[in-house]
Amino acid sequence: xxxxxxxxxxxxxxxxxxxxxxxxxxxxxxxxxxxxxxxxxxxxxxxxxxxxxxxxxxxxxxxxxxxxxxxx
Amino acid sequence: xxxxxxxxxxxxxxxxxxxxxxxxxxxxxxxxxxxxxxxxxxxxxxxxxxxxxxxxxxxxxxxxxxxxxxxxxxxxxxxxxxxxxxxxxxxxxxxxxxxxxxxxxxxxxxxxxxxxxxxxxxxxxxxxxxxxxxxxxxxxxxxxxxxxxxxxxxxxxxxxxxxxxxxxxxxxxxxxxxxxxxxxxxxxxxxxxxxxxxxxxxxxxxxxxxxxxxxxxxxxxxxxxxxxxxxxxxxxxxxxxxxxxxxxxxxxxxxxxxxxxxxxxxxxxxxxxxxxxxxxxxxxxxxxxxxxxxxxxxxxxxxxxxxxxxxxxxxxxxxxxxxxxxxxxxxxxxxxxxxxxxxxxxxxxxxxxxxxxxxxxxxxxxxxxxxxxxxxxxxxxxxxxxxxxxxxxxxxxxxxxxxxxxxxxxxxxxxxxxxxxxxxxxxxxxxxxxxxxxxxxxxxxxxxxxxxxxxxxxxxxxxxxxxxxxxxxxxxxxxxxxxxxxxxxxxxxxxxxxxxxxxxxxxxxxxxxxxxxxxxxxxxxxxxxxxxxxxxxxxxxxxxxxxxxxxxxxxxxxxxxxxxxxxxxxxxxxxxxxxxxxxxxxxxxxxxxxxxxxxxxxxxxxxxxxxxxxxxxxxxxxxxxxxxxxxxxxxxxxxxxxxxxxxxxxxxxxxxxxxxxxxxxxxxxxxxxxxxxxxxxxxxxxxxxxxxxxxxxxxxxxxxxxxxxxxxxxxxxxxxxxxxxxxxxxxxxxxxxxx
Numbered sequence: 145x146x147x148x149x150x151x152x153x154x155x156x157x158x159x160x161x162x163x164x165x166x167x168x169x170x171x172x173x174x175x176x177x178x179x180x181x182x183x184x185x186x187x188x189x190x191x192x193x194x195x196x197x198x199x200x201x202x203x204x205x206x207x208x209x210x211x212x213x214x215x216x
Numbered sequence: 217x218x219x220x221x222x223x224x225x226x227x228x229x230x231x232x233x234x235x236x237x238x239x240x241x242x243x244x245x246x247x248x249x250x251x252x253x254x255x256x257x258x259x260x261x262x263x264x265x266x267x268x269x270x271x272x273x274x275x276x277x278x279x280x281x282x283x284x285x286x287x288x289x290x291x292x293x294x295x296x297x298x299x300x301x302x303x304x305x306x307x308x309x310x311x312x313x314x315x316x317x318x319x320x321x322x323x324x325x326x327x328x329x330x331x332x333x334x335x336x337x338x339x340x341x342x343x344x345x346x347x348x349x350x351x352x353x354x355x356x357x358x359x360x361x362x363x364x365x366x367x368x369x370x371x372x373x374x375x376x377x378x379x380x381x382x383x384x385x386x387x388x389x390x391x392x393x394x395x396x397x398x399x400x401x402x403x404x405x406x407x408x409x410x411x412x413x414x415x416x417x418x419x420x421x422x423x424x425x426x427x428x429x430x431x432x433x434x435x436x437x438x439x440x441x442x443x444x445x446x447x448x449x450x451x452x453x454x455x456x457x458x459x460x461x462x463x464x465x466x467x468x469x470x471x472x473x474x475x476x477x478x479x480x481x482x483x484x485x486x487x488x489x490x491x492x493x494x495x496x497x498x499x500x501x502x503x504x505x506x507x508x509x510x511x512x513x514x515x516x517x518x519x520x521x522x523x524x525x526x527x528x529x530x531x532x533x534x535x536x537x538x539x540x541x542x543x544x545x546x547x548x549x550x551x552x553x554x555x556x557x558x559x560x561x562x563x564x565x566x567x568x569x570x571x572x573x574x575x576x577x578x579x580x581x582x583x584x585x586x587x588x589x590x591x592x593x594x595x596x597x598x599x600x601x602x603x604x605x606x607x608x609x610x611x612x613x614x615x616x617x618x619x620x621x622x623x624x625x626x627x628x629x630x631x632x633x634x635x636x637x638x639x640x641x642x643x644x645x646x647x648x649x650x651x652x653x654x655x656x657x658x659x660x661x662x663x664x665x666x667x668x669x670x671x672x673x674x675x676x677x678x679x680x681x682x683x684x685x686x687x688x689x690x691x692x693x694x695x696x697x698x699x700x701x702x703x704x705x706x707x708x709x710x711x712x713x714x715x716x717x718x719x720x721x722x723x724x725x726x727x728x729x730x731x732x733x734x735x736x737x738x739x740x741x742x743x744x745x746x747x748x749x750x751x752x753x754x755x756x757x758x759x760x761x762x763x764x765x766x767x768x769x770x771x772x773x774x775x776x777x778x779x780x781x782x783x784x785x786x787x788x789x790x791x792x793x794x795x796x797x798x799x800x801x802x803x804x805x806x807x808x809x810x811x812x813x814x815x816x817x818x819x820x821x822x823x824x825x826x827x828x829x830x831x832x833x834x835x836x837x838x839x840x841x842x843x844x845x846x847x848x849x850x851x852x853x854x855x856x857x858x859x860x861x862x863x864x865x866x867x868x869x870x871x872x873x874x875x876x877x878x879x880x881x882x883x884x885x886x887x888x889x890x891x892x893x894x895x896x897x898x899x900x901x902x903x904x905x906x907x908x909x910x911x912x913x914x915x916x917x918x919x920x921x922x923x924x925x926x927x928x929x930x931x932x933x934x935x936x937x938x939x940x941x942x943x944x945x946x947x948x949x950x951x952x953x954x955x
Contacts, residue, residue, distance in 0.1 A: 165484075168484070169486055172286075172487060173286035173288065173490075174285055177491055191624065194524070200320050201733035203730065
């Protein structure tokens with residue numbers, strides 16, 4: 145399911161990223177790779193949201209989150 | 217600390233690298249103090265900082281590289297950072313890592329080590345790491361990485377001497393390292409603790425297949441000792457590195473090898489490489505880092521719960537902005553008045569050197585040209601200094617990232633970044649600091665779009681124009697709404713313009729909104745002051761150079777050539793209302809006795825006056841005559857000059873925004889529709905010369921500044937034309953003199 149479906153306070157594992165070289169590269173540099181565990185800190189249903197990855201807080205735009213598949 | 221007996225001072229070139237928010241700039245500011253220069257990398261919008269540090273017989277030439285998460289050339293910052301490291305080969309790279317976020321920060325470190333320059337690792341913010349219960353074995357980390365590791369708390373200035381010593385050591389100098397080699401006894405290393413296990417050369421192993429492919433690729437290179445970093449980039453098929461392959465057939469060979477490797481690999485190469493890096497870092501961290509459950513909710517998270525609240529976030533942000541602006545302006549205004557009085561005094565003193573009424577070009581140049589032009593810009597200095605201080609606080613505490621988050625929902629609808637909101641808001645004060653504030657935006661595209669539409673935010677200097685015209689043409693009940701309409705027109709045009717630019721000139725993948733939320737922290741006074749001062753100084757420097765030059769040119773245009781005694785001012789001078797006592801028939805310039813009339817005649821003869829006349833056919837469809845044209849040329853120097861120029865063409869002496877005499881003349885000659893058109897035109901058209909200069913500087917190219925000026929002027933013409941023509945059709949033209 146897409147990351148946008150994950151509710152606040154839930155942990156998930158990133159499965160795949162539907163995006164080009166550019167987007168994958170940017171996510172990887174921030175520590176987001178397929179297989180990475182993350183936790184949704186804020187997801188208010190609209191607007192960007194916040195995840196916790198490798199100890200840091202990352203803001204991800206909704207459009208991008210829509211293209212990130214995760215497993216809970 | 218280091219006591220050197222060597223009389224020769226050694227100069228080392230040091231690059232400071234690190235993730236954004238790792239405290240890189242604080243460390244840089246600590247080392248250099250105010251001895252730094254800010255500029256742009258040539259041709260790009262990335263801020264560039266250089267500074268010197270003299271400690272312990274060492275001269276360090278430091279460069280603060282833009283903060284990056286990797287060296288993959290995905291952004292301008294990354295490109296600048298990696299090009300600097302590869303082409304300039306600094307003596308030492310200081311890699312600042314956030315100790316409370318070690319794993320992610322070490323990702324960049326793996327790349328820096330692959331470049332092969334001497335690296336010193338700074339474990340910054342060790343106090344914060346300690347608060348979170350993280351324990352880092354610095355000695356072991358140094359041993360494993362094979363580079364000196366210095367523990368520091370940048371915002372308390374701790375560990376700086378040891379950092380300098382470690383830099384000297386890494387550069388191969390004879391060190392006087394402090395004896396306290398990092399032994400991790402009770403948790404995190406103490407600031408100033410230095411661990412140096414000597415050269416080790418730790419690299420990420422990418423697996424047999426990858427290593428073999430990289431060796432094969434390396435054989436195609438001309439360089440017989442390529443950096444490991446290059447080989448990895450070849451494997452990743454990095455565009456830039458591939459382009460650098462000159463040998464015939466090399467690129468094909470490398471691409472072929474990469475394709476073969478990818479075929480056997482379950483995922484794409486960059487993900488593979490990134491995974492191997494994180495795996496290696498993970499192993500390393502398992503050895504050196506002890507941490508409690510990392511998903512504990514931190515204090516920052518608790519603050520963010522309110523600051524980034526879906527409903528409360530926006531009003532909180534707006535109140536914050538309100539606070540910043542009130543403080544900036546209420547605290548700045550008294551100082552502004554002092555500076556203003558200073559210039560008035562200076563002008564009076566200079567005037568005193570000449571006999572009253574004496575006609576001296578030098579006096580006019582000094583008083584009207586230089587003090588009038590540069591003074592008009594410098595008067596805003598207190599506001600600008602305070603504004604930059606406020607921005608430094610917002611950035612330093614980490615609130616700026618939250619503001620971007622809160623505003624992104626609205627800004628992304630018009631194709632702007634959440635962070636663009638703050639420069640746009642500052643634009644209501646003055647466009648110059650607003651353009652400089654676009655430096656907080658990360659991508660060149662976001663910066664340029666914001667810069668291009670910024671002059672549409674009606675700046676404070678345009679207020680005198682409205683203050684003169686609105687009461688002249690509109691009844692008190694309409695005055696408030698009119699001002700509101702002008703401001704809203706600017707905002708709407710800016711938003712539409714941004715959207716338009718995004719879908720035309722800056723088309724392409726929209727940069728996805730992705731950023732790190734740094735934990736809240738307390739910035740140091742030094743860091744805030746240094747940041748404020750370097751930016752304010754840039755403003756002062758601009759006033760003293762570019763704006764000074766422009767002011768002199770515009771002064772010349774408005775004052776020269778001087779008419780002969782038998783010059784007869786243009787006929788339409790007598791069209792001034794007959795009721796006015798000073799209205800003059802066309803008598804030759806030499807016989808005009810009223811100084812205001814003489815000044816009007818002089819202006820009509822000057823280059824600006826002639827250009828205004830020449831422009832008349834172009835601006836006539838907007839309802840403007842040559843007088844308005846001439847005054848608008850003056851507005852290029854600074855928007856508020858429009859009022860003074862109108863005073864001169866209408867021969868009203870000492871006209872300001874409150875001049876009733878001038879308002880009477882305007883009412884007599886123009887309709888309210890024309891008055892409105894002037895305001896709209898002044899709002900949109902040709903940003904002032906200082907804006908041009910700053911845009912040129914900040915965009916890194918003259919082209920953008922020219923495009924901005926002409927684009928906005930064309931837009932102003934079109935909008936004003938539409939308003940005037942439609943207004944006439946609707947019958948607003950007939951109300952001449954109605955107030």
